[in-house]
Amino acid sequence: MEPDFYDTDDLVAVLTTQPLDRLLDYRAPEGGCAQGAFVQVPLGPRQVLGVIWGPGQGNFDPAKIRPVTRVLDAAPMRDEMREFLIRAGDYTLTPMTQMLRLATRAPGLSDPPSMQKVYRLGDTDPDRMTDARRRVLNVLNDYGGLSFTLKELSDMAGATSSVVKGMVKQGAVREEQAPRDTPYPPMDTDRRGNALTDGQAEAAGRIAEGVRRGGYGTTLLRGVTGSGKTEVYLEAIAACIAAGRQALVLLPEIALSEQFLARVEQRFGAKPVEWHSGVTMTERRRAWKMVGQGAAQLVVGARSALFLPFRDLGLIVVDEEHDTSYKQEDGVLYNARDMSVLRASIAGARVVLASATPSLETWANADAGKYDRVDLDARFGAAVLPEMRAIDMRAEDLSPGRWISPSLARAVTARMEKGEQSLLFLNRRGYAPVTVCRACGEQIGCDHCDARMVEHRFLKRLVCHQCGETKPLPEACPSCKVEGKLAAVGPGVERLAEEVAVAFPEARAAVLSSDLFTSARALKQAIADIAEGDIDIVIGTQLVAKGHNFPRLTLVGVIDADLGLQGSDLRAAERTFQLMRQVAGRAGRAETPGEALLQTHQPDHPVIRAILTGDEEAFWSAEAEARRLAGMPPYGRLAAVILSATDEAAAFRAGQDLARRTAPLAAISAQVFGPAPAPIARVRGRHRVRMLVKADKGVALQAAMAKWVGQLRPDRDLRVAVDIDPQSFF
Numbered sequence: 001m002e003p004d005f006y007d008t009d010d011l012v013a014v015l016t017t018q019p020l021d022r023l024l025d026y027r028a029p030e031g032g033c034a035q036g037a038f039v040q041v042p043l044g045p046r047q048v049l050g051v052i053w054g055p056g057q058g059n060f061d062p063a064k065i066r067p068v069t070r071v072l073d074a075a076p077m078r079d080e081m082r083e084f085l086i087r088a089g090d091y092t093l094t095p096m097t098q099m100l101r102l103a104t105r106a107p108g109l110s111d112p113p114s115m116q117k118v119y120r121l122g123d124t125d126p127d128r129m130t131d132a133r134r135r136v137l138n139v140l141n142d143y144g145g146l147s148f149t150l151k152e153l154s155d156m157a158g159a160t161s162s163v164v165k166g167m168v169k170q171g172a173v174r175e176e177q178a179p180r181d182t183p184y185p186p187m188d189t190d191r192r193g194n195a196l197t198d199g200q201a202e203a204a205g206r207i208a209e210g211v212r213r214g215g216y217g218t219t220l221l222r223g224v225t226g227s228g229k230t231e232v233y234l235e236a237i238a239a240c241i242a243a244g245r246q247a248l249v250l251l252p253e254i255a256l257s258e259q260f261l262a263r264v265e266q267r268f269g270a271k272p273v274e275w276h277s278g279v280t281m282t283e284r285r286r287a288w289k290m291v292g293q294g295a296a297q298l299v300v301g302a303r304s305a306l307f308l309p310f311r312d313l314g315l316i317v318v319d320e321e322h323d324t325s326y327k328q329e330d331g332v333l334y335n336a337r338d339m340s341v342l343r344a345s346i347a348g349a350r351v352v353l354a355s356a357t358p359s360l361e362t363w364a365n366a367d368a369g370k371y372d373r374v375d376l377d378a379r380f381g382a383a384v385l386p387e388m389r390a391i392d393m394r395a396e397d398l399s400p401g402r403w404i405s406p407s408l409a410r411a412v413t414a415r416m417e418k419g420e421q422s423l424l425f426l427n428r429r430g431y432a433p434v435t436v437c438r439a440c441g442e443q444i445g446c447d448h449c450d451a452r453m454v455e456h457r458f459l460k461r462l463v464c465h466q467c468g469e470t471k472p473l474p475e476a477c478p479s480c481k482v483e484g485k486l487a488a489v490g491p492g493v494e495r496l497a498e499e500v501a502v503a504f505p506e507a508r509a510a511v512l513s514s515d516l517f518t519s520a521r522a523l524k525q526a527i528a529d530i531a532e533g534d535i536d537i538v539i540g541t542q543l544v545a546k547g548h549n550f551p552r553l554t555l556v557g558v559i560d561a562d563l564g565l566q567g568s569d570l571r572a573a574e575r576t577f578q579l580m581r582q583v584a585g586r587a588g589r590a591e592t593p594g595e596a597l598l599q600t601h602q603p604d605h606p607v608i609r610a611i612l613t614g615d616e617e618a619f620w621s622a623e624a625e626a627r628r629l630a631g632m633p634p635y636g637r638l639a640a641v642i643l644s645a646t647d648e649a650a651a652f653r654a655g656q657d658l659a660r661r662t663a664p665l666a667a668i669s670a671q672v673f674g675p676a677p678a679p680i681a682r683v684r685g686r687h688r689v690r691m692l693v694k695a696d697k698g699v700a701l702q703a704a705m706a707k708w709v710g711q712l713r714p715d716r717d718l719r720v721a722v723d724i725d726p727q728s729f730f
């Protein structure tokens with residue numbers, strides 16, 4: 001056991017956020033420091049952030065050991081957090097320095113505590129509106145009531161600080177002295193929530209009871225779309241906060257959480273703490289510190305909120321737990337859902353995994369009795385689940401370049417005549433997925449990736465969805481140089497919008513696709529407009545599938561229900577099932593019943609039939625059985641290695657090298673596949689080679705993987721990423 005405190009000059013070992021593979025020894029500063037204290041230490045000529053990890057190891061020349069520069073104004077890291085970082089690092093094979101970086105993502109943590117001038121929205125309009133002033137007001141409005149430092153505000157608005165100062169004089173911007181970080185307003189758990197239905201009350205009671213009892217436990221809250229899962233877990237949050245503990249809600253699409261924030265405020269009389277990339281630097285630091293002091297009771301955030309230094313975490317809610325965005329696909333490859341369960345089990349907290357269409361992993365854990373399961377089978381109030389039907393595209397008369405079948409068009413017209421809203425769903429951004437030269441057959445690809453470029457007509461450019469590279473649509477084919485022969489092939493939402501404009505000239509249509517909005521604010525506005533009913537036809541990508549309430553929406557038309565079934569991905573069936581059920585769930589959420597129509601060429605495909613009949617248990621059982629027979633997750637384990645290099649041969653050589661030296665994997669009877677070129681074989685100019693490892697459940701996979709990959713000679717060009725429990729295989 002580590003001591004709790006180190007006296008002045010005691011030898012301490014410090015974990016820093018720098019890419020070193022070991023702890024560094026320092027001397028405790030004047031006045032000593034606590035175990036776990038966040039500190040600043042000298043490293044070469046620099047000052048870096050670190051944490052007191054334990055007693056010094058004494059393997060440095062004592063004469064050269066320098067003192068810790070400063071203990072930071074932050075609560076020391078608790079043992080529970082430390083254990084979480086160690087175990088999460090072991091699980092994902094991530095070095096501790098990187099884990100610490102995840103846990104200290106608060107800018108300005110090292111700054112001394114002090115007062116500062118902050119700026120927020122004033123009460124009066126400026127006497128004269130200029131472009132710069134309007135930008136300042138836009139920024140202040142975008143972030144609601146939050147305050148900014150002068151530099152933050154002027155940078156974000158692209159205005160000079162004198163513009164802001166001028167607005168202060170006029171009262172359009174308010175200048176205040178504020179302690180740098182202040183506690184968040186408390187949540188009032190005595191306020192009444194909505195009266196729950198019997199089913200909801202029973203579900204809420206069971207989950208809240210677990211929270212009150214304390215200790216670890218995970219509950220799958222499976223409720224059909226619109227059943228009131230949010231209402232139910234708000235009660236669990238109330239129980240957690242009333243017990244004096246902190247709660248965390250993870251949402252997949254945090255930029256769109258406006259509706260949720262409003263519901264929290266209505267329920268508890270105060271807004272929760274937000275933690276995501278759209279939050280200002282100042283607010284992030286405040287959030288990090290206050291969470292550590294227990295002066296923030298409820299945090300709503302993106303997956304990285306899981307690494308906040310909670311003082312007493314009692315509940316983690318993972319909403320839409322099946323959502324693939326919980327898996328971080330860049331840098332540290334972790335799954336926030338799985339890490340929530342890990343963190344809660346260490347902290348003695350409860351987890352609620354909420355979804356209408358749970359992941360197979362979670363379904364299987366509940367089935368095996370590892371998780372508790374609570375079901376909500378009916379929609380709230382008069383709303384009923386939409387009726388679902390297939391449109392057999394083999395029997396529809398459709399001219400080339402058209403994607404809306406006559407049957408679907410008739411259904412849309414009928415809804416419009418009744419003043420109701422329709423959603424046409426197509427999970428493809430842009431105008432057309434492929435641009436082909438009719439002269440030579442060339443498909444225009446990205447210069448840096450092995451991916452075709454997607455035409456975006458609103459942007460008037462071709463865009464690579466892999467790396468983001470864009471270029472103007474050329475006049476002539478880049479390959480054969482013939483002009484005027486480039487043609488768009490296949491539909492994207494933008495092209496569908498064109499078809500809608502022709503087929504329903506009098507309709508008010510809106511396209512919802514993440515790339516069409518330059519700011520979160522513009523997107524929120526579009527969603528609000530749709531919710532208020534100013535739109536007849538919504539054309540959307542999977543952005544619309546997630547958790548929105550559009551009361552007048554009664555028809556969902558899926559343009560291509562077969563789209564997700566084509567891949568050979570392990571989870572193709574599961575994902576298609578989830579997405580289709582979620583999208584269909586947008587229809588008929590108020591009094592008027594809704595319907596969902598799926599355009600498909602394979603109406604008899606087992607997945608399409610399962611979607612239509614809605615027999616979810618049968619679907620999950622069949623899917624589980626197939627995975628069990630194949631030894632695939634969640635009944636077996638997978639790990640992937642992605643080798644990338646600018647030199648294609650080097651990436652392959654490394655793969656072949658690994659393929660020859662599999663002794664560590666043979667020791668756990670794991671199978672190795674590859675090396676093979678990744679499905680997307682080049683990204684940003686780097687060639688990618690994949691290997692896949694398949695093992696039984698219950699073996700020490702991570703240790704074997706570390707040994708195996710550890711045999712590779714590191715070199716400057718080669719990058720090695722290990723993905724435990726891979727979710728995507730690109």
Ligand SMILES: Nc1ncnc2c1ncn2[C@@H]1O[C@H](COP(=O)(O)OP(=O)(O)OP(=O)(O)O)[C@@H](O)[C@H]1O
Nearest residue numbers: 194195196197225226227228229230231356380547
């Ligand atoms: N007990 C209740 N009293 C009043 N309104 C309720 C109640 N339960 C649910 N609602 C309303 O019904 C709608 C759906 O509820 P909620 O958003 O909680 O469902 P959900 O199960 O989370 O839905 P989804 O999975 O589709 O996102 C919301 O508008 C909500 O305000």
Ligand SMILES: [Zn+2]
Nearest residue numbers: 446449464467
């Ligand atoms: Zn690219």
